Amino acid sequence: MFWKSTYNELIKIAAKPRSYIGIGAITLIIGIILFAMKLDGESFISMITGSFEQSFSFEGKILNGNLLAYIILQTLIIHVPLLIALVTGDLISGEASMGTIRLLLTRPVSRTGILFSKYLAGFTYTLIMQAWLVFFALVVGKLMFGTGDLMVFNSSGLMVFQEQDVFWRFASGFGLSFLSMIMVATLSLTLSCFSDNSVGPIVSTMAIIILFTVISNISIPVLQKIQPFMFTSHMAAWGNFFEDPLPVGKIMKSAIILLLHIAGLLAISVYKFNKKDILT
Amino acid sequence: MTFFRSIIISLITLPVAAVASAQNDAGVILRELNNKLSKAKDYTVSANIKVDIPLIRMLPVDVQIYYKQKGKFRVKSESIAIVPRQGFDQINMMVADTNAYVAMVQGEELMGDVNTKIVNIIPLTDTGEVIFAKFWVDPLQDVVIKSQFTTRNSGTIVTEYTYGSQLAYGLPDKMVFSIDTKKFKLPKNFSPQGTAPAEPAEADKKKNKDKGMIYITLTNYQVNKGIPDSVFEE
Numbered sequence: 045m046f047w048k049s050t051y052n053e054l055i056k057i058a059a060k061p062r063s064y065i066g067i068g069a070i071t072l073i074i075g076i077i078l079f080a081m082k083l084d085g086e087s088f089i090s091m092i093t094g095s096f097e098q099s100f101s102f103e104g105k106i107l108n109g110n111l112l113a114y115i116i117l118q119t120l121i122i123h124v125p126l127l128i129a130l131v132t133g134d135l136i137s138g139e140a141s142m143g144t145i146r147l148l149l150t151r152p153v154s155r156t157g158i159l160f161s162k163y164l165a166g167f168t169y170t171l172i173m174q175a176w177l178v179f180f181a182l183v184v185g186k187l188m189f190g191t192g193d194l195m196v197f198n199s200s201g202l203m204v205f206q207e208q209d210v211f212w213r214f215a216s217g218f219g220l221s222f223l224s225m226i227m228v229a230t231l232s233l234t235l236s237c238f239s240d241n242s243v244g245p246i247v248s249t250m251a252i253i254i255l256f257t258v259i260s261n262i263s264i265p266v267l268q269k270i271q272p273f274m275f276t277s278h279m280a281a282w283g284n285f286f287e288d289p290l291p292v293g294k295i296m297k298s299a300i301i302l303l304l305h306i307a308g309l310l311a312i313s314v315y316k317f318n319k320k321d322i323l324t
Numbered sequence: 325m326t327f328f329r330s331i332i333i334s335l336i337t338l339p340v341a342a343v344a345s346a347q348n349d350a351g352v353i354l355r356e357l358n359n360k361l362s363k364a365k366d367y368t369v370s371a372n373i374k375v376d377i378p379l380i381r382m383l384p385v386d387v388q389i390y391y392k393q394k395g396k397f398r399v400k401s402e403s404i405a406i407v408p409r410q411g412f413d414q415i416n417m418m419v420a421d422t423n424a425y426v427a428m429v430q431g432e433e434l435m436g437d438v439n440t441k442i443v444n445i446i447p448l449t450d451t452g453e454v455i456f457a458k459f460w461v462d463p464l465q466d467v468v469i470k471s472q473f474t475t476r477n478s479g480t481i482v483t484e485y486t487y488g489s490q491l492a493y494g495l496p497d498k499m500v501f502s503i504d505t506k507k508f509k510l511p512k513n514f515s516p517q518g519t520a521p522a523e524p525a526e527a528d529k530k531k532n533k534d535k536g537m538i539y540i541t542l543t544n545y546q547v548n549k550g551i552p553d554s555v556f557e558e
Contacts, residue, residue: 096380096406098453098478099503103387104404193404201379204404288381 045153046161053165057131063169066127067176074116074180078188081112085189092195096202109186110194110210114286116181121221121280122257125228126250128173132166133232133245136317140240146322159317163233163310170229174222182214196286203288217282220295223302224279227309228253231275234309237316272297275305350427350443353461357494358419360466364493366392367547373405377536378505380406389542394420396556408501408538410454410473410481418457424448430458435469438462453477467494479504490545501538 057063081088085107093102136159139145148158194205194213205213228249235245256276259267271277281298284291368391374384387401397413399405418425430442440460447454453475460470465487473481481503488497 097409098475099409099481100406101399101409102404103399103407104385104401106404192402195404200381202381204380204382206383206403 045151046157049151049153049158049161050164053135053162054168057165057169060131060134062134063131065130066124066173069127070120070124070173070177071180073120074177074184077116077119078112078180078185081107082188092197093202105190105192106195107189108192108194109182109189110191110207110214111196112185112189113181113214114194114196116177116185117217117221117282118280120177121224121282122253124173124177125225125253125279128166128170128225128229129232129246129249129253131169132229133236133249134242135162135166135233136236137239137245138236138242140322141242145320149322155318155320156314159237159314163230163313166229166233167226170225171222174218174225178218194286198283198287200287203286205286205288213285217285220285220299221279221282223299223306224275224281227275227279227302227305230306230309230313234313234316237313237320273301275302278302349429349441350445351422353429353441353443353463353466354419354422354427354445354459356463356466357415357459357461357468358422360494361416361419362393364391364490364495364547366390366549366551367493367495367545368549368551369495369542369546370544371399372541372543373407374539374541375406375536377406377503377538380536382406390551390555391416392551392553392556396553398556400555406538408481408483408503409478410475410483412499414454414457414473415459415468415471418445418454425457433460435460438464438469440469465491467491467496479506490547493545493547495542495545495547497542499540499542501540503536503538504534505536506534 089102089106090097093106096102136145139148149155151158153161191207193207194210196203196205231252232245232249235248239245239248253276256274257279260271260274260277278298278301281295281302284295284298369389371387371389372384373387375382382404385401385403385405387399387403387405387407390396390398390400391413393416395413395417399407425445425447427443427445430444433440433442441463443459443461445457445459447457454473455476456474458472459468461467462469467487468485470485471483473483475481481501483502484500485496486498486500487495490497
């Protein structure tokens with residue numbers, strides 16, 4: 045019954061036009077980036093390597109699919125979760141606003157079961173969004189620009205990873221960025237449990253992400269004490285996979301904090317949804 | 325009176341004569357150097373490039389280098405590689421064009437067991453990137469043991485050359501570049517999530533790494549085998 049319920053939730057997501065806004069936006073943004081890079085990518089590369097080029101010439105193919113994927117991931121990783129919240133923020137509150145929640149809860153599945161079937165459907169939607177992002181950024185990027193070594197900028201400066209050393213870093217990086225997206229999906233689902241209209245949880249999720257992102261980046265000592273525990277401080281943790289040596293401790297810490305947030309928010313969701321008044 | 329006039333004339337003419345002599349010596353040294361380097365009409369060589377520069381981290385890479393007179397130079401690489409702009413084929417180009425600079429022997433210096441002649445070179449144009457060059461030349465083998473290019477925008481690049489299999493052509497087996505890195509800075513926009521530009525690592529700071537090193541080992545020379553011009557076209 046749980047799987048049937050999950051399947052139904054997926055059908056509902058697929059039937060809503062707003063579910064395609066995110067996919068459309070990702071396609072458009074990445075398409076524009078790829079097109080612009082095809083037209084004037086070399087100028088972009090010169091901007092990056094400018095301060096070095098007086099002394100060195102860079103040989104080899106710098107502008108390639110791997111670099112494009114890195115740039116796209118860096119550009120979109122903060123924004124894609126907002127697109128995911130459009131759908132996941134509506135999962136419970138949408139039912140409440142349309143008045144279908146009473147009917148939904150008459151089915152022989154526990155409230156927790158229904159919540160988790162919705163969560164699993166939201167999880168699947170997030171996975172599809174992430175897969176679409178990976179496909180466009182990495183696969184289409186490589187088809188258009190070919191492959192090669194990856195030149196990135198991180199806390200060590202300019203770093204060149206050899207082509208054979210890149211795939212596992214992307215796979216792991218996408219994995220960790222998926223965790224941060226799931227974190228946002230969980231946050232919006234939780235907020236959705238508190239609301240009876242769709243707009244509130246979606247806007248609240250966006251507001252929280254913006255607020256936390258701002259706090260995460262302000263260098264005020266008082267705020268710096270809480271920054272390590274804020275989920276927005278760990279949404280860019282995927283970038284740690286492009287460090288050498290690999291900061292395993294930092295990666296683990298980010299993953300654990302995101303997982304703790306997810307678990308905590310899920311617990312709140314379960315509590316709230318089970319207590320939710322559907323009669324008034 | 326005649327005695328004093330002779331002394332005054334000597335005081336005026338001796339430095340001029342000394343400078344003229346130094347220029348003549350430099351001209352001879354560079355001509356011999358050019359003669360040697362000119363023997364290699366073209367060459368290809370495999371190069372292993374190892375980079376040790378603050379703010380840049382990369383594994384050693386293998387590239388193929390192509391050179392053809394006059395001034396055609398190309399590096400082909402599957403991997404991303406960093407090649408110094410000065411000190412590679414710059415010597416060939418400089419010594420080949422004797423009208424482009426003023427040269428003067430500054431003195432001698434013992435480098436290892438080689439007594440080198442130090443030749444200072446000042447380009448006549450004031451628009452080029454190189455504003456001053458200094459070569460430590462082995463006058464017996466007619467090869468450059470060390471060079472120093474002072475540039476307009478990228479500081480000073482010092483290169484040391486080690487010779488072996490291609491000594492007859494004046495082509496080195498190993499080159500060690502020392503490069504000023506003070507001006508290196510990453511653009512903020514391209515740092516992760518817009519964070520501040522990276523600073524040299526603490527270890528690099530401790531080692532006072534205002535200098536970066538590039539080590540190039542050259543093997544499998546193919547000299548004067550002919551290289552089509554298409555190789556040098558992009």
